[in-house]
Each structure stands twice: as structure tokens, then as C-alpha cells.
Amino acid sequence: MNLTIVGSGYVGLVTGTCFANTGNQVTCLDINPDRVAMMRRGECPIFEPGLAELMTRNIEADRLHFTGDRDEAYGNGELIFICVGTPTGADGRSDLSAVMAVARDIGEAIESGACKVKDPVIVVKSTVPVGTTAKVRDVIAGLTKKPFSVADNPEFLKEGDAIKDFQVPDRVVCGVERERGRVLLSKLYEPFVSPANPLMFMDIESSEMVKYASNAMLACKISFVNEIARLAEHYGADIARVREGMCADKRIGDKFLFPGLGYGGSCFPKDTLAVIEMGQDSGIPCLLNEAVHDVNQAQRHWFFARIAKHFGDDMNGKTIAIWGLAFKPRTDDVREAPAKTIIEELLNRGASVQAFDPIARHTFTEYGLDIKYIDDMYDCLSDADALILCTEWDEFRSPDFNRIKSCLNEPVIFDGRNVWHDDKMADQGFTYYSIGRRPQHEAVESNS
Ligand SMILES: NC(=O)c1ccc[n+]([C@@H]2O[C@H](COP(=O)([O-])OP(=O)(O)OC[C@H]3O[C@@H](n4cnc5c(N)ncnc54)[C@H](O)[C@@H]3O)[C@@H](O)[C@H]2O)c1
Numbered sequence: 028m029n030l031t032i033v034g035s036g037y038v039g040l041v042t043g044t045c046f047a048n049t050g051n052q053v054t055c056l057d058i059n060p061d062r063v064a065m066m067r068r069g070e071c072p073i074f075e076p077g078l079a080e081l082m083t084r085n086i087e088a089d090r091l092h093f094t095g096d097r098d099e100a101y102g103n104g105e106l107i108f109i110c111v112g113t114p115t116g117a118d119g120r121s122d123l124s125a126v127m128a129v130a131r132d133i134g135e136a137i138e139s140g141a142c143k144v145k146d147p148v149i150v151v152k153s154t155v156p157v158g159t160t161a162k163v164r165d166v167i168a169g170l171t172k173k174p175f176s177v178a179d180n181p182e183f184l185k186e187g188d189a190i191k192d193f194q195v196p197d198r199v200v201c202g203v204e205r206e207r208g209r210v211l212l213s214k215l216y217e218p219f220v221s222p223a224n225p226l227m228f229m230d231i232e233s234s235e236m237v238k239y240a241s242n243a244m245l246a247c248k249i250s251f252v253n254e255i256a257r258l259a260e261h262y263g264a265d266i267a268r269v270r271e272g273m274c275a276d277k278r279i280g281d282k283f284l285f286p287g288l289g290y291g292g293s294c295f296p297k298d299t300l301a302v303i304e305m306g307q308d309s310g311i312p313c314l315l316n317e318a319v320h321d322v323n324q325a326q327r328h329w330f331f332a333r334i335a336k337h338f339g340d341d342m343n344g345k346t347i348a349i350w351g352l353a354f355k356p357r358t359d360d361v362r363e364a365p366a367k368t369i370i371e372e373l374l375n376r377g378a379s380v381q382a383f384d385p386i387a388r389h390t391f392t393e394y395g396l397d398i399k400y401i402d403d404m405y406d407c408l409s410d411a412d413a414l415i416l417c418t419e420w421d422e423f424r425s426p427d428f429n430r431i432k433s434c435l436n437e438p439v440i441f442d443g444r445n446v447w448h449d450d451k452m453a454d455q456g457f458t459y460y461s462i463g464r465r466p467q468h469e470a471v472e473s474n475s
């Protein structure tokens with residue numbers, strides 16, 4: 028099949044590459060000329076494990092193409108996937124301007140004949156509030172009387188595991204308005220689905236809602252365990268044991284119930300806000316989702332409060348080392364990264380910050396924060412008064428603790444992801460703070 032993918036970011040590029048890999052002819056369109064130039068040179072503009080290799084293979088097979096030219100992109104696309112960003116706008120509402128701009132482009136391309144396909148199917152893959160795909164249809168229909176139809180096909184991939192998630196999805200959800208959409212999407216997704224990984228068809232509104240319901244549920248689990256962790260810590264319980272006991276209940280399960288600095292990234296924060304927005308628009312307040320969002324925002328500040336308690340409010344003259352800038356491991360995405368909040372709080376109190384991240388340095392520098400970037404995880408500790416771990420990259424899981432101790436001015440660690448063991452850290456002479464576990468030194472003080 029001939030496919031057009033509009034927007035070549037974390038979703039569009041993975042989608043285009045994986046569809047090319049099953050034999051389709053794919054043209055990826057993007058408005059960012061630097062990004063298009065990179066991709067045309069065969070370079071992958073984002074860090075996503077396995078993506079660069081898969082891109083190369085499909086470029087060499089002449090199945091995967093990149094362009095900034097709309098007429099070229101829309102020329103042969105039987106299915107046109109809209110994969111552009113839908114961030115939270117300055118007014119707190121979903122910013123659908125990119126989606127609507129693409130809808131206008133598509134309408135013009137169909138009307139002018141630049142789109143040579145008769146009856147193309149326009150598929151919204153971006154995460155959009157319920158009713159948006161219908162608006163896309165209205166915008167295109169306002170520009171042309173030629174036949175086309177729309178569909179919604181939300182994406183559930185996780186950055187860091189995107190290729191696997193796309194190729195072996197738990198499920199593929201499609202909202203369609205016409206039989207043609209169902210037929211083309213069934214054919215396209217056939218190599219990716221099975222009875223255990225089903226392809227589900229439904230109405231467009233339900234399909235749009237599935238995406239938000241899923242992300243809101245996952246965000247809810249994270250905020251839930253973080254709230255319990257705060258209580259556990261206060262009452263001297265250990266969240267690791269609480270989690271073990273709770274998750275042994277098969278009705279609860281053990282996924283997405285890890286305490287930490289809260290969720291970040293380009294999806295959960297904005298998708299939770301979009302659910303709240305849909306509630307406000309409909310007069311059906313989404314109180315649970317409001318609480319999920321509030322707990323999440325508070326979590327990073329709550330974690331910072333213990334840093335401020337340790338050092339005092341004035342941190343002038345203190346140097347703090349940060350391990351991890353990405354919002355989670357295996358990605359260079361730093362959107363809504365907890366590390367940013369922690370670093371801003373440190374700088375506000377006068378501390379100097381030096382940071383190491385295996386991959387995300389180049390994206391984090393775009394925030395323009397006045398910090399030092401260090402290329403080696405141990406060099407980053409040099410002359411620092413404490414280490415704060417913000418992202419649980421694999422290389423941080425079993426570090427050389429003797430080396431950490433010898434590099435730091437003081438053996439103080441704030442573990443924002445609970446990757447190390449409380450008791451062992453105290454035995455090795457660290458003052459160790461984590462989440463949902465009362466620090467050993469405080470337990471000793473309160474027992475004496
Ligand atoms: N990132 C994820 O993990 C993830 C997962 C599932 C769903 N989603 C959803 O997918 C959508 C895209 O997310 P993303 O993270 O890939 O975004 P992104 O910001 O990484 O990429 C968007 C791309 O679209 C391009 N673009 C913007 N306007 C354009 C236009 N008019 N024409 C052509 N290209 C244009 C941008 O230059 C950019 O390259 C969002 O709605 C997001 O919520 C994201």
C-alpha cells in the first residue's frame with residue numbers, strides 16, 4: 028500500500044518505519060526542514076532503540092522516503108496518517124492547531140489534484156479530544172467535494188520500547204466511519220495483529236476516548252502509589268514491602284505501581300489535562316483526574332522539600348550532581364521531565380548543578396538552564412555535596428558505590444526512583460533518601 032505519514036516525531040517516524048518494514052511504500056512529511064534533511068541523509072533525529080537500524084534497512088530497500096514537500100507527500104497516499112503533536116497550549120487546553128493545519132493541507136491537496144488517489148482515508152493517529160476527528164472531516168469537506176473518509180487510530184507505543192510496542196501491540200484500536208477505512212486498515216495491520224493482539228474496530232468517538240481512558244488509568248496508578256508512598260514513609264512503613272503485598276493480589280497486578288518522582292513526558296501530563304478539559308467542556312467534572320494531576324505535580328516538589336530540609340533553604344556554595352535528565356530511561360525526550368523541576372528548584376536556592384545523562388543532554392540543553400553538563404557519570408560527582416538520581420537508566424542500577432563515595436564531598440544520595448536498597452546504602456556509610464521509605468538515619472534518631 029502507499030502511505031503518507033504527516034509528522035515525523037516519536038510516533039510518526041516509528042509508524043512510518045514499521046509500516047515500510049512490512050512492505051508498504053511510505054512517504055514521511057515534516058515541516059521541520061532540519062529534521063527532513065537529517066532523515067534524507069539516513070540519520071535518525073530521535074533516540075529510540077532499534078529505530079535507526081530499521082530506518083536504514085527500509086531506506087535502502089527504497090520503501091521509506093522523507094520530504095518537506097506537501098504535494099509530493101500527498102501524491103499517492105491511500106491512507107494518510109496525521110501524527111503531529113497535540114501539546115497543552117498556553118491556555119491549558121489541547122492545542123490542535125497542528126492537526127487542523129494538516130487537515131487544511133490535505134483538503135487543498137485533494138481539491139487541487141495534488142493528491143492523485145481517489146477516495147483517500149485520513150487517519151488521525153495523534154491523541155485528540157473526542158470530536159476532533161469529526162472536525163478534521165469538516166475542515167477537509169469545507170475545502171473539497173471529492174470523496175474521502177476519516178478514521179481514528181490512537182497510538183499506544185511507549186518511548187524506549189516503541190518498535191516492539193508497534194510491532195507486537197497489546198491491541199490496535201481503529202475508529203472508522205466507512206467500510207473503506209475498515210478494509211484498508213485491516214489489510215495494513217494484518218502483519219501486526221493476532222487473536223492475542225487483536226485489531227478492534229469501533230466508532231470514532233469511542234476510539235478517541237480509549238486512548239485517554241488508557242493513559243488516564245496508567246497515570247492514576249502512578250499517582251496512587253506515590254500518594255501511598257508518602258503515607259508509608261510518614262508512618263515508618265516501607266513502600267517496597269507494601270507494594271509487594273499489594274501487588275500479589277491478582278486483581279491489582281504489579282504494573283505501573285512504582286513510586287518515584289511522578290510521571291512526565293509528552294503524554295500522561297497533557298492527556299490527563301485533556302480529560303479534565305473534556306470534563307469542564309461537558310459539565311461533567313473529572314475530579315479523580317484532577318487529583319491524579321495534582322498529586323503528580325506535587326510529588327516532585329515533595330521530593331525536593333527533603334533536599335531543602337537536608338541542606339536548608341539557602342544552598343549557595345553547594346554543588347549538586349544529577350544523574351538522569353530524560354523523563355524516563357531509553358529516550359532522549361525531556362518534555363515535562365521531573366529533573367527539570369528539581370534542577371530549577373536547586374538553582375532558585377543558589378546551588379550549582381552538574382548533570383549527566385547517557386542520551387538526553389542534547390535535548391535538555393534546549394531548556395537553557397545554567398548548569399554544567401558532564402560526559403561521565405563519575406566525573407559528574409566530583410566535588411558535589413550530594414547526588415540526586417532523577418532517571419533510572421540501567422547504568423545507574425549497580426554503580427561502584429565506593430567510587431561514588433570517594434568522588435562526593437559528602438556521601439549523601441537522594442534516590443528519586445528507588446533503584447537502590449535502603450539498608451545496604453546505610454551500611455556503606457551513605458545518608459540515603461528514597462521515596463516511601465523512612466531514611467535509616469532518621470529511623471535511628473526517632474528510635475533513640
Ligand atoms: N511520544 C509518544 O510516546 C506518544 C505515544 C502515543 C501517542 N502520542 C501522540 O502522538 C502525537 C505525536 O506525538 P510525538 O511525540 O510524535 O510528537 P513530536 O513532537 O515528537 O513530533 C511531531 C512532528 O510533527 C511535525 N509537524 C508539526 N506540524 C506539522 C505539519 N503541519 N506538517 C507536517 N509536520 C508537522 C513536527 O515538526 C514534529 O517533527 C501526539 O498527539 C501525542 O500525544 C505520542
